[in-house]
Amino acid sequence: MKVGIAIEETWQFLYEIHEHLQDHHEVSLFQRRPLNLPLFNTRINNYRYQRDLAGFLQANDVVFFEWASQLLATVSHMPKTCGIVTRLHRYELYQWADKINWDAVDKIILVSKSKEEEFSQRFPRQAEKIEVVYEAADLEKFQFNPRPFGGDIGILCHLRPRKRVYELILAFYELVQERPSLHLHIGGGDALSFHEYPIALERLVEKLQIQDKVTFYGNVEDPDAWYQKIDIFVSNGYLEGLQVALIEAMASGCYAISHRWDGVEELLPEEALYYSERQMLDVLRHYLDLSDTDKQQKLLDFRQIVERQCDVHQNSIQIREIIESAAER
Numbered sequence: 001m002k003v004g005i006a007i008e009e010t011w012q013f014l015y016e017i018h019e020h021l022q023d024h025h026e027v028s029l030f031q032r033r034p035l036n037l038p039l040f041n042t043r044i045n046n047y048r049y050q051r052d053l054a055g056f057l058q059a060n061d062v063v064f065f066e067w068a069s070q071l072l073a074t075v076s077h078m079p080k081t082c083g084i085v086t087r088l089h090r091y092e093l094y095q096w097a098d099k100i101n102w103d104a105v106d107k108i109i110l111v112s113k114s115k116e117e118e119f120s121q122r123f124p125r126q127a128e129k130i131e132v133v134y135e136a137a138d139l140e141k142f143q144f145n146p147r148p149f150g151g152d153i154g155i156l157c158h159l160r161p162r163k164r165v166y167e168l169i170l171a172f173y174e175l176v177q178e179r180p181s182l183h184l185h186i187g188g189g190d191a192l193s194f195h196e197y198p199i200a201l202e203r204l205v206e207k208l209q210i211q212d213k214v215t216f217y218g219n220v221e222d223p224d225a226w227y228q229k230i231d232i233f234v235s236n237g238y239l240e241g242l243q244v245a246l247i248e249a250m251a252s253g254c255y256a257i258s259h260r261w262d263g264v265e266e267l268l269p270e271e272a273l274y275y276s277e278r279q280m281l282d283v284l285r286h287y288l289d290l291s292d293t294d295k296q297q298k299l300l301d302f303r304q305i306v307e308r309q310c311d312v313h314q315n316s317i318q319i320r321e322i323i324e325s326a327a328e329r
Contacts, residue, residue, distance in 0.1 A: 001327055004060035004082075006030040006071045013089070013244065014066050016138060020316035021064075021323070030056045030063075030071070050074070057081045062327040064319075068092040068100060068108075076101035083326035085109065087319070089135075090241035093119065102126045106326040109319060111135045111242045114263030131322050134266075135242040136312035137251045142224055146253035146299045147231070149292065153284070154185035154230030154254075156220060156245045157237070160194040164236045164259070165201055171277040173208045175284060182213070185230050189219040227252035232287065236280075237261055247310045250302040255295070257283050267305060 003025045007014060021027050033048060053075055057063060062083035065072040069092050075084065087109040088097070097119075102108070108129045110116045120127040153172065157163040165186060172184045190198045198216075205214045220226045223245070227233070233249035235258035240246075242263055250256050250267070257272045257280070258264045264273065274280045287295070 001025045001062070001324065002060045003027050003323060003327075004030060004056055004063035005066065006056070006063055006075070007066040008032075008071060009067045009069065011066075013135065016136075016312045017316045017319055020313070021320055024320060028056075028060065050078070054078060054081075062106075062323055064323055069096045072096070072105070073099040076104040080104050083107075083323075085323050085326045087111070087133075088115070088119070090115070090239070093122075097122065102129075105129065107131060107322050109133050109322060112263035112266055114266065115241065118262070131318075133315050133318045133322070134310050135244050135247060136310040136315040137244065137248045137306060138312045139251055139307065140313075142227070142248045142251040144251065144253050144300075144303045145228060146296060147228065149231050149295055151179070151182045151288075152185060152230045153182060153232045153234060154187065154226075154249075155234045155236065156187035156223065156226065156249070157243075158191040159186075159188050159198045159201065160191040161197060162237050162239060163188075164238060166197075166204060167277060168234055168236045169201060169204055169208070169214065171280050172214070173210055174277075175281055176210060176213050179288065180213075184214045185217065185226075186214065187217040187220040187223075187226055223248060224252065227254055230254055232257065232284065234280075235259065235261075235264065240264070242267070247306055251306045251310075253299050253303065255287055255298055256302060257287070267309070269301075 003021055005018065005027060033052060057075065058081045060082050062085060065086040068086045068088040072086050073096055084105050085107040086105055089111055102123055108126060109131050110119055111134060113132055116130050116132050155165060155168060159165060176182050202216060205211055227249050231254060233246060233254045233256045235243050235246045238259065238261055240261050246256055256268060258268055260273050260275055272283060274283050
């Protein structure tokens, strides 16, 4: 079977799926071929873009759109010549979903049951096309490696307001007054259009005079090694798809707590969730006060959650089977 993959955003969540598809089918990638012309540049490039997309569709039995964004929006309004499958992670639901002709899409993969509910409410006619396949981690790479508790709390994300790292620092400042052995690790670089946010975070740490209690890492090239530095991973954003860093941390032997963004209850138990910063501190205190034996059992429980739901190799099989079913249709 000929499978096309159309992607222009990050490959972060696609590598293992792409390799798995290559093991079973003939796989090709769509690539734009823009020209830089002195006259009519936009018009000619738009024509080439539409023509190349049409040819790509005709050359494949099914095309998989890793992001439900611009490429899918364009294709969904073109004559249908093959099966179309897409995966919608998060941001597309708010920036692109209303621009897509969903009647042209055969299968829609969503990353949580929460996103399924939200999508179905907005597009009820498409509900029967939805398949839920959780975001996932490579459990061979992110191996279970719990360590003796050292008081290290961490967050790993692009540094943007949605992740609420500023609020985490304020909560940590309160907690470290009573438990001075704790340390906060902040991994991740600045995000497009939010270059001022990391600066504000560092200034806050300076004003609170906790520079010796907080470490900024910038972009983390080796997350597997970074998770080994921390005992507790915090997911403090107000909106996620199904945060992959959270899944990786759980797989690696970190305890995890999270603000109650929609869908996180599909990963974490009630005792690890909170709304307010006060509740966050209560959740942290509860875990900090557990015995070493109880802490280790919690880590094992979290690893087992990931093994059941978020193994990228198992989830790649699910996605391949969905793609194959679209071709059969």
